[in-house]
Amino acid sequence: MGQSASGSTGGGGFAPYRALIEFLPRLWSNWITLLGTVVVTAAAVTILSALAIDLTSGLNAYAAAILFLVMPGVMAVGLILVPIGLFRDRRRRRRQPAATGDPGSVEEAFARAMQSQIVRRRVALVLLMTVMNVLIFSGVTYRAVTFMETPKFCGTVCHKVMQPEFDAYNQSPHSRVACVECHIGSGAPSMIQAKLTGLRQVWGVATGHFHRPIETPVHNLRSARETCANCHQPNRQSGSKLAFRIHFKSDETNTPQVTAMMFHLGGEDRATGRWSGIHSHASTSQEIRYEVLDAHRVGIGKIQKLEGGKVIKEWLPPKEQPGSVQEMRVMDCTDCHNRATHIYDASPEAAVTRALTEGRLDRKVPWIYAVATGVLANAKPPRDRAEAYFREELEAGYTRDHAAQKPPAQVLEESAKALATLYLRNVYPDMHLTWGNYRSQIGHGGPDPGNTKVQCFRCHSGDHRTADGQELSGKCESCHEVVAKDELPADLPDEIKPLLQF
Amino acid sequence: MNRPRKLILALALAGAFFAAMVPRTASADVDKKTLRTWKAKCSSCHGEDGKGATEQGKKMGVRDMTGPDFMKDSDIKMKDAITNGIKQTKDGKAQEMEPYKDKLKPEEIDNLVAYVRSLKK
Numbered sequence: 001m002g003q004s005a006s007g008s009t010g011g012g013g014f015a016p017y018r019a020l021i022e023f024l025p026r027l028w029s030n031w032i033t034l035l036g037t038v039v040v041t042a043a044a045v046t047i048l049s050a051l052a053i054d055l056t057s058g059l060n061a062y063a064a065a066i067l068f069l070v071m072p073g074v075m076a077v078g079l080i081l082v083p084i085g086l087f088r089d090r091r092r093r094r095r096q097p098a099a100t101g102d103p104g105s106v107e108e109a110f111a112r113a114m115q116s117q118i119v120r121r122r123v124a125l126v127l128l129m130t131v132m133n134v135l136i137f138s139g140v141t142y143r144a145v146t147f148m149e150t151p152k153f154c155g156t157v158c159h160k161v162m163q164p165e166f167d168a169y170n171q172s173p174h175s176r177v178a179c180v181e182c183h184i185g186s187g188a189p190s191m192i193q194a195k196l197t198g199l200r201q202v203w204g205v206a207t208g209h210f211h212r213p214i215e216t217p218v219h220n221l222r223s224a225r226e227t228c229a230n231c232h233q234p235n236r237q238s239g240s241k242l243a244f245r246i247h248f249k250s251d252e253t254n255t256p257q258v259t260a261m262m263f264h265l266g267g268e269d270r271a272t273g274r275w276s277g278i279h280s281h282a283s284t285s286q287e288i289r290y291e292v293l294d295a296h297r298v299g300i301g302k303i304q305k306l307e308g309g310k311v312i313k314e315w316l317p318p319k320e321q322p323g324s325v326q327e328m329r330v331m332d333c334t335d336c337h338n339r340a341t342h343i344y345d346a347s348p349e350a351a352v353t354r355a356l357t358e359g360r361l362d363r364k365v366p367w368i369y370a371v372a373t374g375v376l377a378n379a380k381p382p383r384d385r386a387e388a389y390f391r392e393e394l395e396a397g398y399t400r401d402h403a404a405q406k407p408p409a410q411v412l413e414e415s416a417k418a419l420a421t422l423y424l425r426n427v428y429p430d431m432h433l434t435w436g437n438y439r440s441q442i443g444h445g446g447p448d449p450g451n452t453k454v455q456c457f458r459c460h461s462g463d464h465r466t467a468d469g470q471e472l473s474g475k476c477e478s479c480h481e482v483v484a485k486d487e488l489p490a491d492l493p494d495e496i497k498p499l500l501q502f
Numbered sequence: 503m504n505r506p507r508k509l510i511l512a513l514a515l516a517g518a519f520f521a522a523m524v525p526r527t528a529s530a531d532v533d534k535k536t537l538r539t540w541k542a543k544c545s546s547c548h549g550e551d552g553k554g555a556t557e558q559g560k561k562m563g564v565r566d567m568t569g570p571d572f573m574k575d576s577d578i579k580m581k582d583a584i585t586n587g588i589k590q591t592k593d594g595k596a597q598e599m600e601p602y603k604d605k606l607k608p609e610e611i612d613n614l615v616a617y618v619r620s621l622k623k
């Protein structure tokens with residue numbers, strides 16, 4: 001490099017270049033300082049760019065992390081490298097004074113050096129390379145940021161244990177909403193919390209120490225006001241909505257039984273501002289809060305209704321209520337809609353019912369409901385041979401219990417395929433995930449629930465009372481009206497019969 | 503009006519009066535619509551068989567509709583319960599049934615009473 005400079009500029013050109021080389025160790029002529037300078041420059045430009053984006057269109061969680069966490073760290077490393085390089089160079093110069101000489105003042109050395117065309121070219125080249133580095137670095141950073149906020153990243157790259165949740169998510173009504181939209185809040189604090197949690201999880205995955213199936217992070221989940229309310233209007237008046245619930249008898253014809261319910265969803269009456277129906281639990285004019293007694297929010301202690309920040313009514317649990325108070329929580333959408341995205345079938349019966357209702361299992365096949373639920377309930381095959389397993393088990397089931405009505409081979413194969421789909425959707429042996437692990441809090445477990453302390457009946461089982469003995473309402477008609485119960489589709493009232501798609 | 507005709511008329515009126523007051527015990531034919539109403543509106547608490555052996559029924563202590571004790575109740579009393587609902591505490595249990603006067607027609611309530619009578623053991 002020195003010879004080249006000398007050759008190009010003649011004897012007169014070597015001196016300024018040499019002066020620059022002698023001077024630049026203090027700035028960037030040794031590789032450590034030079035690296036530090038480039039890193040600092042790149043980090044600074046990235047931060048400035050990110051800030052500009054944040055000011056104009058707002059940053060997502062991961063961009064915020066880059067801006068507030070990673071980039072300052074990168075910049076600090078660069079800043080540390082600069083003096084380290086200078087220190088090393090000074091030591092070298094002290095050891096070899098004859099080789100270095102005095103470069104003079106900064107201005108003088110710079111002015112002398114810049115008189116040389118080759119020095120100017122090299123300085124320009126270094127500047128150009130720095131700019132290119134910054135552009136590349138920024139581009140890569142941006143790409144990394146956008147990738148990290150994709151569901152693919154969350155569900156597949158480093159969260160292999162998340163496969164059940166990722167599969168459920170992909171088939172849910174929220175499959176077009178990115179994971180980070182609900183699981184990570186906006187701004188740096190949420191990001192820091194998420195990444196710290198993530199680090200713990202990465203360590204858990206690396207060492208094999210994680211809960212199987214993974215635990216529901218209800219305590220970490222963001223408030224519905226920050227998530228659900230971004231798309232759904234909590235005060236929308238939904239009125240009443242007719243819904244059909246179908247189940248099948250375990251008989252030869254898989255007799256369908258239809259229950260028609262009018263659900264009083266309610267909401268806010270825009271004219272009066274009064275809330276009604278099921279959605280009055282999410283009222284913005286009143287607040288419901290309760291004592292959480294366990295990690296799954298099934299055990300409920302004291303319940304309060306507040307208006308304007310003041311408690312206007314309070315219901316107390318039975319004295320023998322198990323569990324200690326973990327937190328006082330303000331009720332929101334997720335207290336009932338806890339499985340709005342990661343939806344699983346509650347049981348083999350529920351899964352087979354869904355398949356028969358949707359037509360993925362043929363209702364005309366004799367005894368299919370009874371045989372299929374029996375086979376599915378006891379199934380634990382490896383996921384990669386589920387279809388073959390169900391083919392064998394269906395064959396065996398029919399041969400054992402209904403040999404005379406055993407369907408042809410092709411029907412058994414199609415049914416096995418449908419059962420395998422249900423199984424793969426709900427059961428993950430490696431993750432110890434099976435039926436009923438993740439339970440929805442909607443409903444109350446059927447028309448006559450055996451366990452009355454789940455779902456809506458966590459609060460409305462009649463156990464919670466005011467100090468003067470008033471029961472927290474458990475009236476059926478507060479939430480729904482039964483229009484028809486366990487009827488054949490043909491026997492439904494004429495007014496609603498055409499609404500049933502079956 | 504001669505004496506025998508007066509006697510017949512008096513007996514007929516008395517018969518009609520007692521028929522209204524004394525609970526009916528005969529089974530009644532139940533149409534599909536009434537059965538549907540029973541299943542939709544009543545069976546959640548009273549059970550499909552009327553014995554009240556459901557979670558809600560046990561909680562509220564509802565009576566067994568198939569037993570002789572229940573059958574002693576008059577039609578008028580049953581109609582009133584369906585029409586205007588029930589809100590009372592019995593044997594320490596809060597009993598509450600919603601009124602159906604706005605949801606069922608009088609003839610539907612009559613048919614329900616007839617259906618309840620048909621549940622007799």
